Amino acid sequence: MNLKQLSEKLGLSQTTVSRALNGYPEVNEETRRRVVEAARQHDYRPNARAKGLATGRAMAIGHVIPISAKFEIVNPIFADFIAGAGESYSKAGYDMLISVVRNDDEERVYRDMKSKGNVDGVIVHSPRLNDSRIGHLHEIGLPFLVHGRSSGCDIGYSWIDVNNRRAFERAARFLLDLGHRRIALLNGPEMMDFAIRRRAGFENALREAGIEPDPALMHSAEMTEGFGHRAAAEALALPEPPTAFLVASILIAIGVRRAIEESRLTMGRDISVVTYDDDLSYLRNGDDIPIFTAVRSSVREAGRLAAEMLISAIADPSLPHLDRLLEAELTVGQSTGPVPVRS
Amino acid sequence: MNLKQLSEKLGLSQTTVSRALNGYPEVNEETRRRVVEAARQHDYRPNARAKGLATGRAMAIGHVIPISAKFEIVNPIFADFIAGAGESYSKAGYDMLISVVRNDDEERVYRDMKSKGNVDGVIVHSPRLNDSRIGHLHEIGLPFLVHGRSSGCDIGYSWIDVNNRRAFERAARFLLDLGHRRIALLNGPEMMDFAIRRRAGFENALREAGIEPDPALMHSAEMTEGFGHRAAAEALALPEPPTAFLVASILIAIGVRRAIEESRLTMGRDISVVTYDDDLSYLRNGDDIPIFTAVRSSVREAGRLAAEMLISAIADPSLPHLDRLLEAELTVGQSTGPVPVRS
DNA sequence: GACGATTCTCAAAGCGCTTTGGCAGATCGA
DNA sequence: TCGATCTGCCAAAGCGCTTTGAGAATCGTC
Structure with missing residues (x-):
């Protein structure tokens, strides 16, 4: 079921159906009701690619998760970070695109994402000291948010980090x-x-x-x-x-x-x-x-927040850089005690 | 840089440039060389959405990863499975779309993916006994592969599992x-x-x-x-x-x-x-x-194989169901010994 | 009753690509 | 030499949506 079929079924033009569904004001409330009901009934959902092509927005965020080339290790915090971010994305109607990539390939992947146009922004994981990716993303003009910070990097950028x-x-x-x-x-x-x-x-x-x-x-x-x-x-x-x-x-x-x-x-x-x-x-x-x-x-909460921040940065590009510093809290468990007396 | 601009720059039609880039035979090798070179030089990459719209293929695979609603736990094996699958995807030029979802919402997500058309197929994670998702995916006609199996499910389907x-x-x-x-x-x-x-x-x-x-x-x-x-x-x-x-x-x-x-x-x-x-x-x-x-x-290897299998199933829908049963291997470590004599 | 303002709807263009169908010009066999 | 076949290229349609610009219909007002 696509827009054309739906509008024919309703005896309306594609324009009107589209506007009704997207909440534009210039459509009769009664008409809108009819349209929304029909869409629900036929389980109509606009084609993401066509919509993206028309609007120029992909409604997707990319995550490039690096694999340590030497040890082939996937940092286990990603699962939870992604879970947190995923919550925010689905609330906001965004998709999440993931690329698993050897360390050295990352910049190419960002460039690809930009020119292929399949994401509106990316989250940068595991920033290193003076990380070149930040300048690179600036250059190619892809909105991004860093999970962590990069000391020595003097360009302004959005980030969320723990203190x-x-x-x-x-x-x-x-x-x-x-x-x-x-x-x-x-x-x-x-x-x-x-x-x-x-x-x-x-x-x-x-x-x-x-x-x-x-x-x-x-x-x-x-x-x-x-x-x-x-x-x-x-x-x-x-x-x-x-x-x-x-x-x-x-x-x-x-x-x-x-x-x-x-x-x-x-x-x-x-x-x-x-x-x-x-x-x-x-x-x-x-x-x-x-x-x-x-x-x-x-880190799950960090994922949630990171996604929200990036989404709002994309929604309003005129916004200044966003950042957020989380404080870790100390909880005392059973693994610590006073220093033992020397025997 | 889009196709139109590139073709103008080359003094060729969009058709020819497109064919040259996609390896069609009806283009002069000399011309193809020129086109490929120009594309490389201008860092041209076809827009994924437009390409998808034109071809009807999303070049993306969806993963729906469920969160145990009660405990909010993300199974840590996902990180490695995804890493493995990601390798196969990037080799084959596919993107990976991830949705993190509360258990009960999964079927809606599959339906969305199908009608939004943003994936060509999905990997089903953590199948349960007699899992309803399998019948459901069959019904909506979205290619899929199950990581694991579902006892009691009598429909044929593709899967990869450990014995x-x-x-x-x-x-x-x-x-x-x-x-x-x-x-x-x-x-x-x-x-x-x-x-x-x-x-x-x-x-x-x-x-x-x-x-x-x-x-x-x-x-x-x-x-x-x-x-x-x-x-x-x-x-x-x-x-x-x-x-x-x-x-x-x-x-x-x-x-x-x-x-x-x-x-x-x-x-x-x-x-x-x-x-x-x-x-x-x-x-x-x-x-x-x-x-x-x-x-x-x-599980990383399983991810790699799962992705490959699904991709080939999508490439040739006439193929029969694929399946693969991996055997686990026993390695003896330091945690076992003969049963101790009762004291 | 005529006129402008407002409300609702529509046809058509455009997003960037692939693909169909066709058309020149070169090549070939008779 | 002429028609048939290939080769290399192109114009245009179409994928499914949004959005512009405009036109009918309705309304209120003088």
Whole structure:
């Protein structure tokens, strides 16, 4: 059923039917009622491509999700971010287009999307330090919003981010307040902007407490359980092991716990762990009592907001750049305790 | 830069330029070379909507990913499945459209996709027992492929699935061979087809060994770490606790391990654990030596294959239904051992 | 009752592409 | 040399929608 058929059935012109359906004022309310009813009855829905062609709007947002070329890892936070964004899109009548892409191919994909015209804007994921994609998107004139920020990038752009620096500052201070002095940092890949900020927050808190960060206690890698386990096992085998770990994701924390238990130590008593928690739906930090002490911010909520912001930016291009800084909240769980007395 | 402008620049008609670019034979090779070169130089790419409108093909595949309405959980395997499918799509020049949807809304979404015409086909995720979506898609005539199967559904359809029944049969037999007699099953939600098959395989192996499955040892829920922990803690507190767990995902297994360790037992010695492993990129079962004994099948590979199959089904609708049954492979890790002698 | 204002509806153009049908000019066989 | 066949190109229609510009019909007003 297309517009032509529907209008013939109603004995009206395509124009009138189209206007009636799209809420234009110059159509009799009685006529509109008839049209809307007929459309509902025949399950008519305008063809998205034709509509897009006529209006010049794709009613779709693109997400380019990078795959770490070396490790072939898909960051698990995408599932939840996408779920959040998807909610906002379906409310606003937008579709979501996803391209999974090797890191180096991203700019080509943006260019393609622009010239193929199948999206009205894109969300940029996992921004790196001084990320070239931002300038690139500016250049080709495709509206976009960054999930995260890119330090060193001096062009204005819209973004939504968590205050990663403050989150890690608070987490580190919490451990320092418990008396910990040797704190290991298991960070995400430090070409990523969020990881840089987290490290800065961590180091800052240490220095404020008069402690010089020890490079031997700071590691950075893809945020997997395996990394957490390996790095923690190594750290615990040091002559002077850390008494606490500050880690960048629950998956890392799970690996750390495994290493702690393999060392016949008890988490929360012998060794403290604080983690960053994206509040992933399938990886909740305990059902009732949190397992890990954590700084938490829901990545799903971030997805919801990101989509809303981008949509409104597209709706009114004259708007200034939008940004939003979310604060992570600290919740105390069972994984932290005062520094144990030396035996 | 659109076709008209490009053809004017070249002093050719739109027809010729279009044919040259699309590889039609009735154009001089020399002319084609010129056209292709000019297109490359001006970074010309045909507008996707216009092309779709003209050809009637959207060059896009839809994925409807359901959110469990009760728990708001996004199944983490989607990230990897999508990554795999995305690879095949970009090779074939297809886009991927994703809708995140509350369970009950799915059929409306399929209907929308069909009438809006923004996809050429869809992948159906998480099929349930006797899933109504299959009949529905048949009815509206939208090509589709099911990731999994739907027992009780008597219509023919294309699918790709793991041999879940055999996987759990083998896993259970492995435990039985080690002497385990009380084996707990922590299964996925049993309205899901895969969970039903897994349970059948499990029960089958037990019965073959002359053991009647004990309902008190079989649990079914969303596959989270929390579920694994809770269910395992409860089971271990039974007067006659199980000596082994067979679980449906690594996340559950991680929860089980936590419960085991909280009970001051050692996994692999006191209690054995076998898990199903989707080979998720961010949740590898150990880097070198597998942590858990597991039956494994890569969901990413399944995504790749699913996309390929659907694309070829769309390319040639006269093809009979395609299907593909993948076998999971058993890898022995550190989480299993012979049943301990009663103290 | 005539006139302008208002309300409702329509025909047609246009979005950017593919594809049909056809037309010159070159090539070939007899 | 002439008609038949190919080759290489083109004009125009059509995909399904929105939107412009305009025309009928209705209304209120003097």
